[in-house]
Amino acid sequence: MVLKRIGILGSLALLPAFAQGSAHRQHGLIRDFHDHGDGTSTSTNWSGYAVTETSFTSAIGSWTVPTANCSGVSEDEYASFWVGIDGYSSSTVEQTGTDSDCVGTGPVYYAWYEFYPHPSINIGSVPVSPGNQMSASVTYNGSEFTITITNETTGKSYTKSSTVSGAKRSSAEWIAEAPCCTSGGGILPLADFGTVFFGPDYTGVSGTNEATDSSNSGSIGTFPSADIEEIDKVGSSSSPQTSTCGSLTSYGTILGTSFSCTWAP
Secondary structure (H helix, E strand, O other): EEEEOOHHHHHHOOOOOOOOOOOOOOOOOOOOEEEEEEEEEEEEEEEEEEEEEEOOOOEEEEEOOOEEEEOOOOEEOOEEEEEEEEOOOOOOOOEEEEEEEOOOEEEEEEEEEEEEEEOOOOEEEOOOOOOOEEEEEEOOOOOEEEEEEOOOEEEEEEEEOOOOOOOOEEEEEEEEEEOOOOOOOOOOOOOOOOEEOOHHHHHHHOOOOEEEEEOOOOEHHHHHHHEEEEEEEEEOOOOEEEEEEEOOEOOOOOOEEEEEEEEEO
């Protein structure tokens, strides 16, 4: 095993990835970030889109749960898909999403939330299967954050609120991530998810892939171009796989709502 256990809840950290309770992997801040100065950037754990401004109060997203291809996999691999606030240029992340992982001999799918740096918590009451349409939001009411994740295919939903010390609310994100951590603290191998599709152009869930901050409210593409960052995951020694994302597409007359990211070995 290459996983680093997060022993916050004792024996719960040893439960399978799909069980309710503290997970044995953690999502987190963008790692090894490199800005190319043209609206694109790379990191060793994130791919997707971020918008940067001040005082974000909401981030809303949707995606289709991709199938994890676990054929020939010799070690556990993980792929996380989420919407959140913070983590791009700050030390906290408020987020919720799903995983399509390869654990043991086959694929595992589950929903989760995380108020980083606290551990990731799996949500057993919202079962997840490949092809399910998911929607999720993170909102801030002036004192605490609330995450809501809904399986639009089954109707199951979950909500959780928490205060987060030090949250700057300086970014909103829609991300495919290779989570943490190997025994040395590195990024975990990224599971082969094929292509993941974010936004209403693919999911049909209107009003998603949108955010609100102190001066803007709307889809990703309605934010000032200088504040929109397309992120691709590059390989690292512990997570050599990559994920490359495409340009934003529109949903009807709503500009810049949707995109896809594609895995590569």
